Amino acid sequence: MQLVIVSGLLGVGKTSVIIDILGRLNESKGLRIAVIENDIGKKGIDSAVLEKYGLDVKELKGGCICCTLKDGLINTLRLLEVNMDPDMVIIEPTGIADPEYIITSLEDVSGINITGVKVIIVLDAERFLKIKKMFERPLRNQIDVASMVLINKVDTVGEDEVQEIEAFVRSLGFEGPVIPVQAEEGQNMERAAEHLMG
């Protein structure tokens, strides 16, 4: 199974990205795709949203999958492989998770046929300057492990600000695709789906 981690700080629009990408991959590729959601609360709100779109969602609650729920993540992947044998599993960690820890925790796992791991980092154009100022280190950590960076909510800012954000991402040495999107509206998301499958 291919793993796709959709990560980003709180409120950047990770669930919107997943809903759009899954719709496109289901339509065009007919892949068997499962989603693992890590949310707080009794019933994960993101899970509830994803289920409304007919997606198969496994919830991990009561902690963070990059630290306290690592074992829960691995067990869930094992169960998915046995029961569903998905082509792709999309993992949405909470906005406070470090995706590098998730990748590391999966490196030495036996008994799961992981064919590859891709990391989509979602940035929030609307709040980028504030987030960069307050969370520069976690932001750098996320971009360090990114396969693709999506600059979301571009409808809320001007073209110059989008270019500034891309310049920041490039200044960290990231050479992969940086795609400005409006995930809720599906704007430019076909490029993200193409890169994911490429």
Add this chain to the structure above:
Amino acid sequence: MTQEEHYRPAAVAFEVRGRLEPPMPPEKATQLFNDIIGDVTRACVQAGSWMVGHVKAAVEGGAGFLSISSTTDDGKVRNRESLSGDLQDYNFSANVIVYGISEEQVTDIFLRRLKTSLPDALVQVIREEGCDDPECHDPACRDPGHRRIIPLS
């Protein structure tokens, strides 16, 4: 507040259920829940939160499903999906994740705001700390089943 506390988000989940009498038309119910989420977001900022991580909610009951999200200091909300029929028995789940104030402050803000619009609701508060089960010895318990149900009225 220490540096570590400053950067540790206050994350509190609320499970609210109740009955609206009389049943509320979908547009009015949407406005009601949007207002709660927007007001809670703004109140957290007014109480000293320097960053709204995410204030998000889902409303279920009757026909349809409504998701509400607020991430900016002005409490602007975004909706996904919609309620399509009158709402009477409802489940309202909300997650509040903000930086710079305590989980107790978040809880107080949410419950006070809830009481003004949904005074008869029953609420479960799910916090990092605060297990209400005397027989549970897990110091990091977040089991929703171990949280007492608070009647607002």
